[in-house]
Amino acid sequence: xxxxxxxxxxxxxxxxxxxxxxxxxxxxxxxxxxxxxxxxxxxxxxxxxxxxxxxxxxxxxxxxxxxxxxxxxxxxxxxxxxxxxxxxxxxxxxxxxxxxxxxxxxxxxxxx
Amino acid sequence: xxxxxxxxxxxxxxxxxxxxxxxxxxxxxxxxxxxxxxxxxxxxxxxxxxxxxxxxxxxxxxxxxxxxxxxxxxxxxxxxxxxxxxxxxxxxxxxxxxxxxxxxxxxxxxxxxxx
Numbered sequence: 219x220x221x222x223x224x225x226x227x228x229x230x231x232x233x234x235x236x237x238x239x240x241x242x243x244x245x246x247x248x249x250x251x252x253x254x255x256x257x258x259x260x261x262x263x264x265x266x267x268x269x270x271x272x273x274x275x276x277x278x279x280x281x282x283x284x285x286x287x288x289x290x291x292x293x294x295x296x297x298x299x300x301x302x303x304x305x306x307x308x309x310x311x312x313x314x315x316x317x318x319x320x321x322x323x324x325x326x327x328x329x330x
Numbered sequence: 331x332x333x334x335x336x337x338x339x340x341x342x343x344x345x346x347x348x349x350x351x352x353x354x355x356x357x358x359x360x361x362x363x364x365x366x367x368x369x370x371x372x373x374x375x376x377x378x379x380x381x382x383x384x385x386x387x388x389x390x391x392x393x394x395x396x397x398x399x400x401x402x403x404x405x406x407x408x409x410x411x412x413x414x415x416x417x418x419x420x421x422x423x424x425x426x427x428x429x430x431x432x433x434x435x436x437x438x439x440x441x442x443x444x445x
Binding site for chain 1: 334361363370371372373374375378380385386420422424433434435436437438439
C-alpha cells in the first residue's frame with residue numbers, strides 16, 4: 219500500500235506485504251534526510267538516512283528513495299511486520315548547522 | 331552507549347511553578363536539541379546547541395529557557411507556563427554541528443502537563 223504524507227494519514231497493510239510511505243519536503247536546499255519511527259510513548263527512532271547526492275539507499279528491509287526534482291522522499295518497508303506499526307516521520311536538515319525539521323508523519327498499521 | 335536520557339519521564343506543574351527538564355548523553359555529541367511534540371503532530375524544533383552555544387532559537391517564548399552546562403548535559407528551565415504548553419518534550423543529540431550531517435538520536439521524552 220501507499221500513502222501521501224503531510225496530514226498524518228493512516229496506511230493499513232497486511233502482514234507480509236510491502237509498505238510505501240511518502241513525504242514531500244519543503245526546502246530545495248535541504249541536503250540530508252532521515253526517516254524516523256515513533257512508537258506510542260517513545261521518542262523517534264532512526265531508521266535510515268540519505269544525502270542529497272544519492273537517490274536511493276537500502277538498509278535491512280527498508281529502502282529510501284529521494285527525488286530532488288519534485289522534492290519527494292519515500293520509505294519502502296519490505297515484508298511488513300506487526301512490530302512495524304508506528305508513526306513514521308521524514309525529517310530534512312534545512313541548513314548546515316543541524317536545523318532538523320520534521321514532516322507531518324504517517325501512521326502505519328499492520329494487520330495480522 | 332547510544333542513549334539520550336531524559337528526566338523526569340512525567341511532570342505535572344502549576345502555572346506559577348518553576349521546573350527543569352534534564353537531558354544527558356555520553357556519545358561525545360556536540361549538537362543537542364530540544365523539540366516539543368503535541369499529540370498526533372510532528373516534533374517541532376525549539377532550540378539547537380552547537381558546541382555548548384545556542385545556535386538556533388525558533389522564536390520560543392521566554393518562559394522556556396535552555397541551558398547547556400557542558401557537552402553532555404542540556405536543561406530546559408520552565409517558568410510561568412500555560413496549559414497549552416502541555417506536550418511531550420524531546421531532547422536529541424547528533425555528532426558534529428559543523429561536519430557532514432549525521433543522524434540525531436532522541437530520548438524518550440518528558441510528558442509535561444501544565445495545570
